[in-house]
Amino acid sequence: MSGTGAGRRVVVTGMGAVTPLGNDVATFWANLVAGRSGVRGISAFDPSRLPSRIAGEVRDFNPSAVLDRKEQRRNDRYTQFALVATHEALLDAGLPERLEGELAEATGVIVGTGMGGSTTIAEQLLVLAERGPDRLSPFFIPMAIANLASGQTAITFGCLGPNLATVSACASSGHAIGEAAEIIRRGDAEVMLAGGSEAPIHEAWVGGFSAMRALSTRNDDPAGASRPFDAGRDGFVIAEGAGMLVLESLEHAERRGARILAEVAGYAATADASHITLPAPGGMGAVRAARRALEKAGIAPHEVDHVNAHATSTPEGDGAELMAIRTIFGEHASRVGITATKSMTGHPLGAAGAIEAIATVKALLEGCVPPTINQVEPDPQVGELDVTPNVARRRGMRVALSNSFGFGGQNTALVIRRWES
Numbered sequence: 001m002s003g004t005g006a007g008r009r010v011v012v013t014g015m016g017a018v019t020p021l022g023n024d025v026a027t028f029w030a031n032l033v034a035g036r037s038g039v040r041g042i043s044a045f046d047p048s049r050l051p052s053r054i055a056g057e058v059r060d061f062n063p064s065a066v067l068d069r070k071e072q073r074r075n076d077r078y079t080q081f082a083l084v085a086t087h088e089a090l091l092d093a094g095l096p097e098r099l100e101g102e103l104a105e106a107t108g109v110i111v112g113t114g115m116g117g118s119t120t121i122a123e124q125l126l127v128l129a130e131r132g133p134d135r136l137s138p139f140f141i142p143m144a145i146a147n148l149a150s151g152q153t154a155i156t157f158g159c160l161g162p163n164l165a166t167v168s169a170c171a172s173s174g175h176a177i178g179e180a181a182e183i184i185r186r187g188d189a190e191v192m193l194a195g196g197s198e199a200p201i202h203e204a205w206v207g208g209f210s211a212m213r214a215l216s217t218r219n220d221d222p223a224g225a226s227r228p229f230d231a232g233r234d235g236f237v238i239a240e241g242a243g244m245l246v247l248e249s250l251e252h253a254e255r256r257g258a259r260i261l262a263e264v265a266g267y268a269a270t271a272d273a274s275h276i277t278l279p280a281p282g283g284m285g286a287v288r289a290a291r292r293a294l295e296k297a298g299i300a301p302h303e304v305d306h307v308n309a310h311a312t313s314t315p316e317g318d319g320a321e322l323m324a325i326r327t328i329f330g331e332h333a334s335r336v337g338i339t340a341t342k343s344m345t346g347h348p349l350g351a352a353g354a355i356e357a358i359a360t361v362k363a364l365l366e367g368c369v370p371p372t373i374n375q376v377e378p379d380p381q382v383g384e385l386d387v388t389p390n391v392a393r394r395r396g397m398r399v400a401l402s403n404s405f406g407f408g409g410q411n412t413a414l415v416i417r418r419w420e421s
Contacts, residue, residue: 010181011419013258014093014246015358016085018197020056020239020345024088028355029362032344032370033392037223039237039346044201052215054222055201056239056346066156074139075152076117077199081242081351082149083156086193090157093246094258095191099158106252108161108189109153110180111244112172112196114350114406115205116146116165122204149197161189167350169406170310171269172196173243174353178267178412180247190252195354197242206238212277216313226347227374228311228318228340229387236312239346243354245361262361265399265417266297272409278316279405283324286310289413290328290401297415302332304415305397306369308360309387310405311340312347321403322381328401334384337369337395344373353404357414360402364418369393 017024020038021031031038038056047053063072063080066087072080090097099107120143127135142148147165154163162183166175173196180194200206209215216235218225226237253260270289272280279285294301307325311318318340326333341359348355363369375389402414 008185008187009250010184010247010264011250011253012245012261012264012361013248013253014089014095015261015361016088016092016244017242017355017358018058018061018081018085019241019355020058023058023061025358032341032359033368035344035371035373035390035392037344037373039222039226041222042201045203047203047206050203050207050210051217052206052210053219054216054225054237055206056237056348057201058240074143076120076143078113078117078197079149079152081199082111082153082197082244085195085242085244086153086157089193089244089246095246097157104158104160106161106190107159107193108183109150109159109163109193110166110176111150111153112166112176112350112354113146113149113198114167114169114172115198115200117144117148118200118205119202120144122202153193159193168410169408170347170349170352171404171406171410171412172350172353174404174412174414175269177245177264177354177357178269178414181264181267184247184249190249192247193244194247195242195244196351198349198351199240200238200349201240209238214314224374226313226343228309228313228343228372229379229382230375231377231379233313233315233318236314237346239348241345241348241351241355243351243358245354245357260419262364262419263417264414265299266293266415268292268296268413270411272411274409277407279320280409282327283320285409285411286321286324286403286405287327289411293413293415299399299415301329304329304336304399304401306363306400307336307338308356308400308402309338309340310403312342318379319381322385325385334386336386337393337397338385338387339370340372340387341370353402353412357402357416360400360416364397364400364416367394367396369395
């Protein structure tokens with residue numbers, strides 16, 4: 001690895017996804033562009049006791065390419081998602097399934113998550129209550145703690161470089177990708193496997209978010225329940241999944257002849273320091289993050305063509321983000337192609353930023369903005385902004401902004417640039 005890494009460029013060379021719209025990037029993207037919803041009635045458990053009985057569930061998931069049956073029993077679902085997505089990303093990048101030698105030493109991992117092994121936690125606490133502490137699984141803690149997806153990724157694929165987890169609610173994987181890029185920029189790694197994973201579809205967690213009145217209760221219309229920027233939105237739809245990206249220094253990618261998909265040109269993170277769940281007035285934390293990320297990228301606001309909005313389908317959050325977009329871009333705001341992909345995936349919490357970063361890279365590669373579906377009665381706050389209602393749109397794009405915000409007031413902004421050699 002090189003020395004200080006000052007000014008080093010960071011590129012994306014591989015991507016992997018496990019989502020409610022498909023368990024690989026190609027299927028996910030095809031369904032996204034087609035405007036299909038991955039939200040249905042919950043099948044993981046009987047949701048009849050809950051006010052919100054819908055979710056964006058990952059279906060037909062098979063981790064056997066990465067984990068044998070014994071290993072599957074010893075890894076929480078969120079870890080399994082991360083491993084499968086990483087496996088796809090490594091293959092997509094043309095890297096070995098098991099890293100060795102200098103490459104292993106130069107490769108690190110950051111997997112963000114909001115809740116870690118949440119299903120394991122809920123199930124084991126039930127065992128404790130009903131059967132006592134001597135019946136707890138010896139794998140309870142290794143399956144539950146939030147850094148184990150990152151740790152297991154390193155163990156499985158042989159990554160010996162920097163390894164950590166980011167836990168910042170729904171900003172977790174935005175932080176993971178941005179901080180991984182910074183690790184490469186400063187020369188502490190040549191390659192980083194970065195993204196996020198979440199598997200919260202359990203009665204305890206869906207019940208908890210329901211108790212906050214954060215979730216949509218449009219149970220009779222699952223596909224239409226997640227409706228960012230629509231006047232009829234009534235909360236977000238909980239979801240699960242994972243997204244992982246292979247980030248590399250440009251020099252490393254060029255030395256090995258890698259296919260470069262995009263460049264992570266800028267990243268910034270801020271705090272609202274305002275409220276545990278509501279955004280700061282006017283979305284000013286998001287504004288400061290975006291402005292700093294663009295400044296670090298050397299890109300002016302009027303050069304941005306596309307925004308993948310955080311847009312979870314909550315009245316307060318979506319409204320603040322629309323205000324932030326106007327503040328960031330000024331007169332240029334109406335010319336930016338905006339999408340809210342959570343209208344199709346639901347909200348996969350700590351995995352959202354990574355899944356949406358993948359969608360952003362694909363949008364730049366394909367010259368296509370995915371739609372914001374369920375636009376029946378646009379919120380008046382949308383006004384002149386182009387939220388790409390209901391149907392995907394072709395357009396030439398060079399620069400995109402991907403937003404992620406989390407409970408506690410955390411904000412991240414990723415500036416992603418189409419690769420031009």
